[in-house]
Amino acid sequence: MITNKYTNSTKSIQIVSYFLILLIGSALLIISSKIKVPFYPVPMTMQTFIIIFFGSFFGWKKASLIVLTYLMEGLFGFPVFAGTPEKGLGLSYMVGPTGGYLLGFLFTAFLSGYFNLRTNFILRFFYLAVSVVPIYLLGYLWLGYLVGWGKPIFEIGVQPFILAEFFKILLLALIIPKIFSLKKNLE
Structure with missing residues (x-):
């Protein structure tokens, strides 16, 4: 009987901590989407940095759930994406140039x-x-589908972001060992 109470308490704590990770992670993604350098048709944000950070810190399951939570919030019409609410909300935004x-x-x-x-x-x-790569590959393909392949899709949808991504990746590659040390200390 004592084991059962302990097990239920541990499961409750795990559920609450998972919920907090999703909530805080989603909030960080929202904030990172609002920190942007204006580009057309897709703004440059800090989201890729945050998403990769989540993957390296939490692992693929939690990181994917955080991103899925963020996308679901956007799908339900919350202004979580870069350029929202002025560029639309919900599904109409998600099937636009940034889809x-x-x-x-x-x-x-x-x-x-x-x-x-x-x-x-x-x-x-x-x-x-x-x-x-999947961000830019899917972004490139979707943008080409929307605006037409006769336009310089690579030049507007990928090329302007390459240098910034290089620096984000470089920074993360340098700090990930520190992230692992922090994670180990927290556990």
Whole structure:
């Protein structure tokens, strides 16, 4: 009987901590979406940095759930995305120019949490770079579908972001060992 009470209490604590991680993670994603450099048709934000950070800190399951929570909030019409509410809300925003990038967030959260980032700097940098590819690949494909392939899609949807992504990945590759140390101390 004592074991049962202890087990129920432990499960309750795990559920509450999971909920808090989702809530705080989603809030950080919302804040990172509002910190932006205006570009057209897709603004540059700090979201990729935060998503990769989540993957490296929480692992692929929690990071993917955080991103899924964020996307669901946006789908339900909350102004969580860059450019909302002025550029629309809900599904209408999600099927707009940023739709492919938003979908790519899920794959990036998964990959950055799935790869073994407890490795040397060069391999860690490579894994992080690969983790970001789905955002730009899906963003590129969706943008091309929406605006037409006759336009310079790569030049407006990928190229302006490459240098910024390089620096975000470089910074994360440098600090991830510290993130692992922090995580170990928290456990």
